[in-house]
Amino acid sequence: MSEAQLSEALSQPAATAPDVHPAADTILYMDGVTVSFDGFKALNNLSLYVKEGELRAIIGPNGAGKTTMMDVITGKTRPDSGEVFFNGGLDLTKLDEAAIANLGIGRKFQKPTVFESQSVFDNLELAQKGRRDVFTGLFARLSGEQRDHIERVLERIALTEHVGRLAGNLSHGQKQWLEIGMLLMQDPELLLVDEPAAGMTDAETAKTAEMLQEIARDHSVVVVEHDMEFIKALNCHVTVLHEGSVLAEGSLESLQTNQHVIEVYLGR
Amino acid sequence: MNFGRFILGGTDRTALIVLVFILGFGILVPVLNLMTPESSPVHVPSYLVPLIGKYLTYGLLALSVGLIWGYAGILSLGHGAFFALGGYAMGMYLMRQIGDRGVYGNPILPDFMVFLNWKELPWYWYGFDAFPFALLMVVLVPGALALVFGWFAFRSRVTGVYLSIITQAMTFALLLAFFRNDMGFGGNNGLTDFKDLLGFDLQADGTRAGLFAASAVMLILAYLLCRWIIGSKVGRVLIAIRDAESRTRFLGYRVEYYKLFVFTVSAMLAGIAGALYVPQVGIINPSEFSPANSIEIVIWVAVGGRGYLHGAILGAVLVNYAKTYLTGAAPDIWLFFLGGLFIAVTVLMPKGIVGTLDQAKSRLPGLFKPKAAPRAQEVPGE
Numbered sequence: 131m132s133e134a135q136l137s138e139a140l141s142q143p144a145a146t147a148p149d150v151h152p153a154a155d156t157i158l159y160m161d162g163v164t165v166s167f168d169g170f171k172a173l174n175n176l177s178l179y180v181k182e183g184e185l186r187a188i189i190g191p192n193g194a195g196k197t198t199m200m201d202v203i204t205g206k207t208r209p210d211s212g213e214v215f216f217n218g219g220l221d222l223t224k225l226d227e228a229a230i231a232n233l234g235i236g237r238k239f240q241k242p243t244v245f246e247s248q249s250v251f252d253n254l255e256l257a258q259k260g261r262r263d264v265f266t267g268l269f270a271r272l273s274g275e276q277r278d279h280i281e282r283v284l285e286r287i288a289l290t291e292h293v294g295r296l297a298g299n300l301s302h303g304q305k306q307w308l309e310i311g312m313l314l315m316q317d318p319e320l321l322l323v324d325e326p327a328a329g330m331t332d333a334e335t336a337k338t339a340e341m342l343q344e345i346a347r348d349h350s351v352v353v354v355e356h357d358m359e360f361i362k363a364l365n366c367h368v369t370v371l372h373e374g375s376v377l378a379e380g381s382l383e384s385l386q387t388n389q390h391v392i393e394v395y396l397g398r
Numbered sequence: 399m400n401f402g403r404f405i406l407g408g409t410d411r412t413a414l415i416v417l418v419f420i421l422g423f424g425i426l427v428p429v430l431n432l433m434t435p436e437s438s439p440v441h442v443p444s445y446l447v448p449l450i451g452k453y454l455t456y457g458l459l460a461l462s463v464g465l466i467w468g469y470a471g472i473l474s475l476g477h478g479a480f481f482a483l484g485g486y487a488m489g490m491y492l493m494r495q496i497g498d499r500g501v502y503g504n505p506i507l508p509d510f511m512v513f514l515n516w517k518e519l520p521w522y523w524y525g526f527d528a529f530p531f532a533l534l535m536v537v538l539v540p541g542a543l544a545l546v547f548g549w550f551a552f553r554s555r556v557t558g559v560y561l562s563i564i565t566q567a568m569t570f571a572l573l574l575a576f577f578r579n580d581m582g583f584g585g586n587n588g589l590t591d592f593k594d595l596l597g598f599d600l601q602a603d604g605t606r607a608g609l610f611a612a613s614a615v616m617l618i619l620a621y622l623l624c625r626w627i628i629g630s631k632v633g634r635v636l637i638a639i640r641d642a643e644s645r646t647r648f649l650g651y652r653v654e655y656y657k658l659f660v661f662t663v664s665a666m667l668a669g670i671a672g673a674l675y676v677p678q679v680g681i682i683n684p685s686e687f688s689p690a691n692s693i694e695i696v697i698w699v700a701v702g703g704r705g706y707l708h709g710a711i712l713g714a715v716l717v718n719y720a721k722t723y724l725t726g727a728a729p730d731i732w733l734f735f736l737g738g739l740f741i742a743v744t745v746l747m748p749k750g751i752v753g754t755l756d757q758a759k760s761r762l763p764g765l766f767k768p769k770a771a772p773r774a775q776e777v778p779g780e
Binding site: 177204206226227228231232236237239242244245247248256257262263264267268269270288307312316 | 626641655
């Protein structure tokens with residue numbers, strides 16, 4: 131085997147050596163991930179690579195496996211086969227939700243999930259990056275710096291005036307923003323955002339896109355979305371999922387002329 | 399913005415009222431019993447002291463259930479077990495205190511062991527002649543059981559009704575075990591015929607007044623402890639777990655440790671309640687483990703108001719007062735009353751007495767600040 135062949139073999143994703151990982155500069159690396167529920171393959175040999183600092187949109191019809199993909203990354207679902215690595219060499223398939231969250235992966239759910247019986251402030255405080263153990267929690271006092279952080283995020287998500295309100299009393303759009311705010315408090319390296327614009331008015335959608343673009347300046351962000359207008363506003367690299375695997379990748383313009391994509395979205 | 403005040407705002411008053419009330423009770427009842435002549439109109443008759451004292455220990459027991467059910471969403475239908483274990487630990491000390499004054503006059507062995515022809519004290523009775531050791535066991539035994547039980551249950555993510563069922567199974571298993579004579583805890587009859595505690599005669603008015611005051615003080619301390627936990631960040635994490643468990647996990651919190659912590663604290667409080675209960679009623683037997691007892695505790699909390707610490711205490715006292723009254727006046731209808739009460743509260747006042755009052759208050763603007771009313775919420779993806 132020549133040296134060139136050898137190095138080529140090593141650079142193949144199939145070479146499973148986490149030390150010299152084929153994608154050391156990726157924030158998220160999924161290779162050959164398969165998940166089946168009762169024989170139905172929610173993910174079918176899915177491979178996806180997200181570079182550090184990237185803003186990536188993922189689209190696909192219902193049942194394409196978008197949410198399952200999020201579940202696999204965040205540790206809620208274990209893949210039947212395949213590799214999932216975070217930040218180069220951290221194997222996510224062996225960790226649980228809390229450990230993965232503490233590594234620096236934040237998740238926003240499809241349905242806005244905030245702690246409804248607690249105030250906006252409490253929601254942000256709970257999400258704030260920091261030690262998560264019981265003992266620390268018993269004696270925790272907010273420092274001035276932490277308070278400032280909360281105030282900065284409140285401004286960013288336009289909820290400063292609502293700080294004392296119960297999260298359950300916020301409008302749908304405000305809940306979505308609060309959840310984005312909670313992600314900002316967590317300050318994760320990678321944000322997974324599931325349908326942030328669902329159920330929003332046009333004005334809210336535009337504002338949300340703006341928020342995400344701003345966030346993407348200093349975080350890696352993966353957005354799952356149905357809304358084409360929203361994707362267009364994000365102006366980023368797009369991956370199309372279909373039946374549990376990647377159908378196509380590229381800019382939105384290139385995908386809109388892609389025959390496969392048109393078939394999947396319109397041809398049925 | 400003062401965050402502490404932000405969280406406690408409006409409820410500090412409640413805490414003060416609760417504390418003054420319990421403290422007042424804890425002082426007044428013993429004083430009026432001991433210091434006033436029987437002919438006085440304000441005299442508290444001696445039979446009432448251990449009876450009200452029993453209510454206070456029930457209040458403490460209800461508080462322990464209110465803590466985990468109201469704030470962490472853990473519905474334990476087996477908390478009577480921790481109460482009974484604390485009670486047995488105290489009972490064992492009281493048995494050893496009898497010494498050679500038992501029917502058989504054996505200086506070491508309790509009567510039931512002599513009766514069963516046992517020759518020596520089982521190892522697990524060692525040390526119970528020392529009061530400090532017994533006190534330690536009052537909290538350690540229920541705490542250890544809760545820790546082990548909770549470790550397996552919470553780590554396996556057993557929640558909701560499934561958790562309730564296994565807690566019920568736990569107390570039932572202990573009921574059956576403690577019924578057995580060869581367990582060494584007096585079998586069916588349990589432990590009774592106690593003489594004295596720390597040298598004080600249990601039948602004496604002074605001792606009973608002291609136990610009453612001790613119950614009041616423990617209730618206050620436990621209430622303060624629970625408030626401190628709830629008021630800390632841990633309390634907010636627990637409420638988050640109650641309302642959206644998987645969301646809390648995705649924020650990086652180890653839900654199982656938080657539950658384990660609060661479950662164990664709660665079991666220890668229940669154990670202390672049991673230890674104060676036994677010398678006041680004079681007996682501990684396996685019926686304390688019966689599943690129905692544990693369900694009754696949950697009814698007290700539901701009646702008083704789930705999600706309010708003082709609601710749990712109030713519910714325990716009110717329901718038990720009704721029980722004392724009804725089992726005397728019309729013994730046949732008590733169970734129907736209890737069942738009816740639970741249905742009525744669930745349907746008509748799902749937030750219990752305190753919660754309903756609280757809601758009524760918050761509808762009057764300007765008088766009271768609206769308060770974060772606890773409520774359950776669907777967790778997505780579960």
